[in-house]
Amino acid sequence: MPRASFASATSMSDLEGADALLAEARRLTDARLDALARRLGTAVRPPLGPALAYALRTNGKRVRPALVLAAYRAAGGSSPAIGGVAAAVEVVHTYSLVHDDLPCMDNDAQRRGRPTTHVAFDVPTATRVGWLLVPVAVEMMCEAAGQLGIDSAGLGRMATVLLDAGGPRGMIGGQWLDLEAEGRRLDLDQLMAVHRGKTGALIQACCELGGIAAVASEQQMTALTGYGREVGLAFQIADDVLDATATTAQLGKTAGRDAALAKSTYVSLLGVEAAREEARRHADAAVASLGGSGLDAETLGGLAAYIISRPS
Secondary structure (H helix, E strand, C coil): CCCCCHHHHCCHHHHHHHHHHHHHHHHHHHHHHHHHHHHHHHHCCCCHHHHHHHHHCCCCCCHHHHHHHHHHHHCCCCCCCHHHHHHHHHHHHHHHHHHHCCCCCCCCCEECCEECHHHHCCHHHHHHHHHHHHHHHHHHHHHHHHHHCCCHHHHHHHHHHHHHHHCCCCHHHHHHHHHHCCCCCCCHHHHHHHHHHHCHHHHHHHHHHHHHHCCCCHHHHHHHHHHHHHHHHHHHHHHHHHHHHCCHHHHCCCCCHHHHCCCCCHHHHHCHHHHHHHHHHHHHHHHHCCCCCCCCCHHHHHHHHHHHHCCC
16 A cells, blocks of 8 residues: 555545454454353353353444454455454453453443443452453464464464553553553653553554464564554544543443543643544554555555544
């Protein structure tokens, strides 16, 4: 894809391809999560089993699974077993949402249009749910790697990428910085550091996991990492704009929480329109990073466009 402005680099067909991929990602991921919820809901004694099932049975855009599928196919992969890797990433994302909503974190009562897990059950149960979802995700990824024919070295790389993204060098580290920053005004570099961990790390990991599963070349992996790094920031900036401009009904979670918690955001730092432009700039950079890599990048370009224009 040429190094053009984002608007000219992304065609209507790219956007339609992204919509189709998101629909496929929802279908593949939701089927696996529902089967997992049924198994855990009965295999684990109450209240933990039903709480695990509750956390897993949520509606979602499934952007992260779609990025796994897109990166895998962009690098030449074709096996349907990649759906297991995509679902494993969504399980890690689910763990992060369960913990992010806890009273000691953002203390939110609504997520994806329904009560959060700690409201539906209780705080100790929700805390345990988050912990347990991490090994569940690794188990899912190991099973999918076997179906994909990935050797032990490849599986080791995938596990490192996934767990780093969900740990202190990724989401946990970013969340820690985010909590420390409440009530403080961060500059742009500090804000980027928070969100490269809290949001961007798992999004970048999605792209890398797809590439590893497809046995992408070193050049292709570099391109996918660069794309994921930039599109992860674009996603967070779009989230900040939505939190400031959309309603609770549109978001499926409590709108205006960033302002209520006195968080530094791209909107509070730059204003709404400048934040939107910053999201477009990172989307541009994401698409540009794919140039000359030999990847089939059309759907990735379409996903970048969706990420900065989504309504919720």
